[in-house]
Structures are given as structure tokens and as C-alpha cells.
Amino acid sequence: MNPYFFYAFATITVLMVVLMILQKNPITGAMCLIVSFFSLAGLYVLLEAHFIAVLQILVYAGAIMVLFIFVIMFLNLKKEDLKTGRRPFYQFAALIASGALVTFLVVQYTKIPPVSFPESVAGFGTVEAIGSLMFSKYVIAFEVIGLLLLVGIIGAVLLGKKENHD
Amino acid sequence: MDTYLPILIMFVIAGGFAGAFLLLSYLLGPKKPTDSKLSVYECGLNPVGSARERFSVKYYLVAILFIVFDIEVVFMYPWAVNYKNAIKDGHGAYMIAVMGVFFVMLVLGLFYEWRKGAMNWSNQA
Amino acid sequence: MQPFIDQIISECEILQGLPLWFSYLIFQLIFCGIIFVFVAVFAMLAGYAERRVAGRIQSRIGPNRVGPQGILQSLADGIKVFLKEDIIPTHADHILFRLAPYFIFIGMFLSFVAIPFSSQWVIADLDIGIFYLLAVESLVVIGIVMSGWASNNKWSLLGGMRSAAQIVSYEVPVALTILLVVMYSGTMSIQGIIMAQGAAPWNWNIFQTPFLFVAFFPLFMGSLAEGNRMPFDMPEAESELVSGYNTEYSGFRFVIFFFAEFSNLYLIGALATVLFFGGWQAGPLPDFVNGLLGIETPLSAAIVKNLVELCVFMFKSLCLVFIVIQLRWTLPRVRVDQLMNICWKYLVPVAFFNLVVMGIWMVVVPEYVTDIVALCMTACGVLLLGYFFYRVAWQLKNTKARLRFNPLS
Numbered sequence: 221m222n223p224y225f226f227y228a229f230a231t232i233t234v235l236m237v238v239l240m241i242l243q244k245n246p247i248t249g250a251m252c253l254i255v256s257f258f259s260l261a262g263l264y265v266l267l268e269a270h271f272i273a274v275l276q277i278l279v280y281a282g283a284i285m286v287l288f289i290f291v292i293m294f295l296n297l298k299k300e301d302l303k304t305g306r307r308p309f310y311q312f313a314a315l316i317a318s319g320a321l322v323t324f325l326v327v328q329y330t331k332i333p334p335v336s337f338p339e340s341v342a343g344f345g346t347v348e349a350i351g352s353l354m355f356s357k358y359v360i361a362f363e364v365i366g367l368l369l370l371v372g373i374i375g376a377v378l379l380g381k382k383e384n385h386d
Numbered sequence: 387m388d389t390y391l392p393i394l395i396m397f398v399i400a401g402g403f404a405g406a407f408l409l410l411s412y413l414l415g416p417k418k419p420t421d422s423k424l425s426v427y428e429c430g431l432n433p434v435g436s437a438r439e440r441f442s443v444k445y446y447l448v449a450i451l452f453i454v455f456d457i458e459v460v461f462m463y464p465w466a467v468n469y470k471n472a473i474k475d476g477h478g479a480y481m482i483a484v485m486g487v488f489f490v491m492l493v494l495g496l497f498y499e500w501r502k503g504a505m506n507w508s509n510q511a
Numbered sequence: 512m513q514p515f516i517d518q519i520i521s522e523c524e525i526l527q528g529l530p531l532w533f534s535y536l537i538f539q540l541i542f543c544g545i546i547f548v549f550v551a552v553f554a555m556l557a558g559y560a561e562r563r564v565a566g567r568i569q570s571r572i573g574p575n576r577v578g579p580q581g582i583l584q585s586l587a588d589g590i591k592v593f594l595k596e597d598i599i600p601t602h603a604d605h606i607l608f609r610l611a612p613y614f615i616f617i618g619m620f621l622s623f624v625a626i627p628f629s630s631q632w633v634i635a636d637l638d639i640g641i642f643y644l645l646a647v648e649s650l651v652v653i654g655i656v657m658s659g660w661a662s663n664n665k666w667s668l669l670g671g672m673r674s675a676a677q678i679v680s681y682e683v684p685v686a687l688t689i690l691l692v693v694m695y696s697g698t699m700s701i702q703g704i705i706m707a708q709g710a711a712p713w714n715w716n717i718f719q720t721p722f723l724f725v726a727f728f729p730l731f732m733g734s735l736a737e738g739n740r741m742p743f744d745m746p747e748a749e750s751e752l753v754s755g756y757n758t759e760y761s762g763f764r765f766v767i768f769f770f771a772e773f774s775n776l777y778l779i780g781a782l783a784t785v786l787f788f789g790g791w792q793a794g795p796l797p798d799f800v801n802g803l804l805g806i807e808t809p810l811s812a813a814i815v816k817n818l819v820e821l822c823v824f825m826f827k828s829l830c831l832v833f834i835v836i837q838l839r840w841t842l843p844r845v846r847v848d849q850l851m852n853i854c855w856k857y858l859v860p861v862a863f864f865n866l867v868v869m870g871i872w873m874v875v876v877p878e879y880v881t882d883i884v885a886l887c888m889t890a891c892g893v894l895l896l897g898y899f900f901y902r903v904a905w906q907l908k909n910t911k912a913r914l915r916f917n918p919l920s
Contacts, residue, residue, distance in 0.1 A: 271642075286653075392543060396546070408597075415594055469870070
């Protein structure tokens with residue numbers, strides 16, 4: 221794994237996620253999120269997890285982003301709706317909480333021993349490897365996911381579809 | 387990782403050329419903006435309201451159904467890649483059984499969606 | 512790609528002096544550049560060809576003034592559009608409006624990285640290649656939605672939303688169909704899928720089993736829909752949406768949309784060729800050509816071999832491109848509800864059914880039966896094709912008087 225690529229992709233990812241939070245306009249925020257998904261996919265490629273990398277783009281940057289955009293347009297919050305009154309107490313609390321989190325993370329980070337980038341095992345992350353694991357060791361989990369997705373379909377139809385009585 | 391490097395190269399080339407062409411066209415083209423030229427095209431009439439209106443829920447339904455089916459299909463790919471070898475090793479029946487259960491749930495979902503009329507584009511609110 | 516570059520390096524002494532990674536980088540840059548030029552030229556020629564075919568079908572002439580038979584028409588259009596004003600509407604979202612064409616342009620070119628033009632000429636032979644092609648398509652979707660929303664125009668927004676809904680819907684049958692091919696070949700690498708087929712028609716995936724033959728149609732229709740091609744070009748239906756998501760775009764920004772659309776034409780052909788028509792497989796043809804030319808050195812032999820395979824691949828994919836162009840001027844546009852119905856009520860169930868039957872077939876049916884079926888299906892295919900050409904010949908013979916006209920008169 222090339223550290224330069226890692227740092228480049230990691231910087232883009234973090235930068236874009238921060239930008240997403242700072243955006244006032246939800247659509248622009250969603251676009252920032254897309255770019256961060258792509259650089260995240262780059263990170264997966266660096267980890268030799270090619271299948272996961274492509275899934276990251278296919279499922280997150282493709283499917284889920286389209287859903288996000290549809291939902292944003294479906295709700296269509298106007299600028300007036302977004303202006304909420306400033307609440308000093310919450311701002312203060314958020315400041316303290318985030319400050320504590322950052323301190324905690326920095327302290328933890330200094331405790332991590334320096335690691336070198338490990339070499340990957342041959343055949344790691346290929347579809348064949350994932351498949352043979354999924355259908356032997358994790359076969360129950362696989363079936364449960366099927367059930368979960370079925371619940372997802374039913375839920376989506378129930379929520380999105382008005383009952384037609386004709 | 388080496389096989390993925392060309393993708394990055396292509397990304398840079400395509401992005402660079404697009405940027406260069408756009409810059410060139412910006413430099414070469416005339417710049418005479420007028421108010422009506424910069425207004426939104428609405429077949430020659432003055433624009434009525436904003437285009438940022440609320441959208442129908444049916445788009446949302448399509449998107450969420452797509453996500454669910456897309457993820458199901460994604461789970462089938464590792465199965466499909468291993469299927470041929472599994473048949474050779476004599477595990478064909480096991481693979482069919484494993485996928486069969488998954489598949490029945492998928493088809494149940496599709497059937498439910500169909501019966502509820504979630505696929506009828508025009509009838510929806 | 513790597514073996515080919517290695518071969519060049521071993522033959523060329525100047526390159527041996529350079530560090531290996533540097534020569535790889537240089538060659539990858541060169542090949543990416545070649546693909547870029549190829550796509551650009553193809554998009555221009557396809558634009559021209561489409562207008563000529565349209566002219567023929569509609570009993571008119573089509574562009575014929577710029578260059579011999581008007582072949583430079585697209586170039587002239589391109590230069591003209593370069594000199595046009597670049598208009599960004601006041602109420603548009605400026606950043607996203609500028610960004611959207613980049614997404615579409617880059618997404619289009621990234622797909623070409625994984626297309627294998629011959630046994631060695633593929634820029635990136637990814638182990639999950641076919642999935643990669645599906646994934647980069649999402650870049651284009653994002654670009655389309657972005658351009659539709661950023662324009663702040665009702666036509667654009669409607670076009671963008673329709674396009675997104677259409678592309679994501681049709682991705683389900685397309686992915687299911689590709690799954691069938693992956694199942695049959697046992698790999699997701701595009702080269703692997705081609706290698707699992709053969710040069711002869713009875714070794715092509717499309718004639719292997721009846722289910723693969725049926726599966727070709729969801730794939731083809733799905734890729735038409737994903738490329739916003741007629742009869743599924745709802746997002747830019749001129750009669751109702753002006754021009755769809757690119758209504759507000761002008762100048763070179765508009766050309767990028769146009770460009771993406773026509774380069775997508777080639778992707779449709781190439782994808783179908785790779786999955787169902789044997790890709791670049793040329794059988795004994797390269798050896799025959801090498802023998803004919805009397806080529807001895809391994810490098811030139813390899814180049815000739817790849818060139819022959821490239822020609823085979825081009826021929827197959829361009830035939831499909833021609834069919835796609837003809838379809839545009841033959842079929843009426845479907846309505847948006849029909850579009851969704853076709854996808855969810857016909858293509859998806861058909862793809863599901865195919866998948867089940869195919870899975871059982873692969874376990875139950877022994878190999879020699881598959882071979883016999885493949886031969887029978889090929890025979891049927893050849894007969895059908897022969898009948899088609901017979902009909903064309905009959906039409907030509909009997910309507911000769913009406914077809915003969917002088918374009919310049």
C-alpha cells in the first residue's frame with residue numbers, strides 16, 4: 221500500500237465529509253458526500269479489497285445517493301425552513317462535547333504504536349474468496365440478510381404507496 | 387493496486403481535457419450577457435415560480451426499491467462466481483439450496499410489490 | 512496490457528535503460544491517450560452516421576456538404592460550438608451547474624478503461640471488471656441529476672429526475688442478466704468472460720443455452736435505457752421536455768452531453784459483444800494473417816494478432832451500434848409509465864425466471880447436451896439471419912426505382 225495515495229485519499233474523504241456538514245444547501249452537501257464515497261472507494265482499492273471498492277461506488281455513490289437526492293427533493297426544504305433560532309445552551313453543549321471527543325481521540329491516537337503498511341495476502345478481497353466464505357461460514361447471516369431486505373421492500377411499499385381501494 | 391492505476395490516469399486525462407476545452411471555449415466565445423439571455427428557459431415566456439418544487443413520492447419509491455433489489459443482486463454475484471466450481475466439486479445442490487432460500491424471499495418481495503401496485507407508475511399519488 | 516508492454520520493453524533497448532515503473536507509466540499514459548482520441552473520433556463519426564442513417568430512413572439526404580459525403584460535419588459543428596457563448600443562467604446553482612458535465616465526461620471515459628479491445632489491448636483488466644462498468648455508470652447518473660437540478664429549470668429537473676429513475680430501474684434487469692453470464696463463465700473479469708467463449712458462433716454465450724439467448728434482450732434494452740437511447744429516451748423527449756436535463760446548457764458544455772451520449776453508443780455495442788458475442792475472439796485468423804504476411808519477430812506477430820482481434824471486436828460492436836442507430840429512427844418513443852412497466856413487470860421477472868432455470872440447467876444437463884443445443888441454436892440463428900438478408904434483398908430488388916435518387920440533385 222502506497223502511503224502517499226493513502227494520505228491523498230484520506231484527506232479528500234475527511235475534507236469532503238467536513239464540507240458536507242458545513243453546507244447549508246442539502247443538495248450541495250449530498251454532492252460532497254458523493255466525492256467522499258469515491259475517495260473511500262480509492263482507499264478500499266489500496267487495501268486490495270476490490271470488490272468492496274466497487275460496491276462502495278455501486279451501492280453508496282450510485283443507489284443510495286440517488287435515494288438521498290430524491291428524498292431531499294421530495295421534502296424540498298425552503299431556505300426559511302432551515303433558519304432555526306440560535307440556542308446558546310445547545311451550542312455550548314455541542315462545543316464541550318466535541319471538544320471532549322477531539323481530546324479523547326488525540327490522546328488515544330498518541331497511544332497507537334507506529335505501524336507499517338502490511339502486505340496483503342494473495343487472493344484476498346476477490347469475489348471468489350468472499351463468496352466461498354459467505355456460503356460456508358456465514359451462510360446463516362446471508363439468509364438473514366435476505367429476510368432483512370424482504371422487510372425493507374415491504375416497509376418501503378407500505379410507506380411510499382397510498383392504499384388504492386378501486 | 388497496479389491494475390487500478392490506469393483508472394486514476396484516465397480520470398486525470400478526462401478531467402483535464404474537459405477543463406481545458408471548457409477554458410478554451412470560455413476564452414474564444416463571446417461574452418455578451420443580457421437579462422433575458424440569462425433567465426431560465428421556459429419556452430419564451432417569463433419564468434413562473436421556481437423549479438425547485440416538491441417532487442412526487444413515486445420517485446422515492448423507485449429509488450428505494452432499486453436499492454433493495456440492487457443489494458440483493460450484489461449478494462448474488464459472489465454466488466454466481468463460485469457456482470460453476472461448486473458444481474464441479476459436487477456442491478451444486480447445496481449452492482442451489484442456499485440461493486433458493488434467498489431467492490424465494492426476493493421473489494416474495496417482488497410479488498408483494500406487484501400486488502400492492504407499487505410498480506404502477508401512473509396510479510400513484 | 513502488462514504482457515504487451517513487457518514485450519515492447521524487451522524489444523526496445525532505449526526503454527530498458529529506464530526504470531520499469533516509469534516505462535509502465537508512460538505506456539499507460541499513451542494508451543489512455545489513444546483511448547481518449549478513439550472515443551472522441553468515434554463520438555464525432557457516430558453523430559455523423561446517425562444523421563446520415565436518419566436521412567436515409569426518412570427519405571432525405573442528411574449532412575453531405577462538409578468534406579467528402581459530409582463526413583467532417585461533426586468536426587465543423589464542434590468548432591462552431593467552441594466559438595459560442597457559454598451561458599450560465601442567473602438562478603442556476605453555479606458550482607453544480609459547472610461541475611455536472613465533468614461527472615458525465617469522466618464517467619464516460621472511465622468505462623472505456625475496462626473495455627478489452629483485443630487479447631492484450633485492455634487498459635485495466637480488473638478482476639471485477641463487469642461490476643466496475645456498472646459502477647461507473649452511477650457517475651453519469653449523478654451528473655445527470657446534478658445538471659437537471661442545478662439548472663433551476665422545470666424541463667431540466669423533470670428530465671433529470673426521469674432519467675435517474677429510468678437508469679436506476681433498468682440497472683436491475685441489466686445486473687441480473689450480467690449475473691447469468693457471470694454464472695455461466697464463472698468469473699467477473701471481462702477478459703475471463705471473453706476467454707470462456709470462442710471464436711465460432713456456437714461458442715458464443717448467446718447460443719449456449721436458450722436462457723442466455725433470452726437474456727440478451729433484457730441486457731440490450733436495459734443498456735439502451737441506461738444510455739437514454741430511443742425508444743427509451745424519455746429524459747430528453749423533445750416533444751415534451753424541450754431537451755431534458757441539458758436544456759440550459761450551451762456552448763461546449765452542451766457538447767459534453769452530446770459527446771457522452773454518442774460514446775455511450777459504443778459502450779452499448781461493446782458490452783453486448785463482450786457478454787454475448789465472443790468479444791475479440793478471432794480463432795485461427797491471427798495466425799493465418801501472420802502466415803500470409805510472413806511475419807517472424809514475436810513483437811510484430813503480437814501486434815498483428817492484436818490488430819486482427821481489434822478488427823473482429825470493432826466489427827461486432829459496430830454492427831450492434833448500427834442496429835441501435837436504426838432502432839432510434841424506427842421505433843416510437845414509449846410513455847414514462849410504459850417504460851417503468853416494461854422494466855419492473857417484464858424484464859425483471861424474465862431475468863429472474865432465466866436465473867432459476869439456468870441455475871438448474873447447469874446442474875442437471877450434461878455437457879454434451881449443451882453442445883448439441885448450442886449447435887442447434889446457432890443453426891436457427893444463421894437461418895434467421897439468412898431470412899433477414901433474403902428479405903432485405905427482396906425489398907431492394909422490388910423497390911429499386913423508389914430508392915434510387917441522386918443526393919446532390
